[in-house]
Amino acid sequence: MAEKNATPSIFTLLSFFQKALHEQPGQTLEEFWGKHSNVPPQQAQLLTPAFLQQQLYGQIARPWERLKRNKTKKSVLKKIMATDWADFEILNLHPTLSRKPMTLSFVLEFLRNAISHDKVRWDKDLNATFADWDSNKLRFSLPELIRFMEAFEAFRQS
Structure with a gap:
């Protein structure tokens, strides 16, 4: 994966999300986002x-x-x-x-x-x-x- 502070592509993010659902289903959305981006969750722009x-x-x-x-x-x-x-x-x-x-x-x-x-x-x-x-x-x-x-x-x- 690219550096953590880079916003991951939607495809990459969905791949990580699918994996997290299988391996860490109890993880919060905030925890998940924090592992993949330094952008605050409130500023995330996923729909491009x-x-x-x-x-x-x-x-x-x-x-x-x-x-x-x-x-x-x-x-x-x-x-x-x-x-x-x-x-x-x-x-x-x-x-x-x-x-x-x-x-x-x-x-x-x-x-x-x-x-x-x-x-x-x-x-x-x-x-x-x-x-x-x-x-x-x-x-x-x-x-x-x-x-x-x-x-x-x-x-x-x-």
Whole structure:
């Protein structure tokens, strides 16, 4: 591991956490953190744009690509409005797109494209703005993005 005062990567931290759960399950979270970082626990920043970008790929982009092959489930997503899963802002949408219903199928494809083509931007509060090549943009707050990802996972497992 890198020096203790360096903040470990999320992957490294999760690896150590898994090991600690098996070997030292009674250890407090503060004790665990103190073994791996000199940053005070109150100042820890574990959610980073890079980590969230990986989560988007694993929770939206890749699963959407697989789900598109399931015609039955895909057809259901064409009928459900995206706001049933989460609230988000439409920052810019070309008039031809704005005439289409904002279905889950449309939003999932939009998010997948933005994620896959590195067109996601994060602000200081970790709100995500997804864009396409034509400057169409959707913005999710972090809590709503998590809600959306959880709803998509529940749908895939149903």
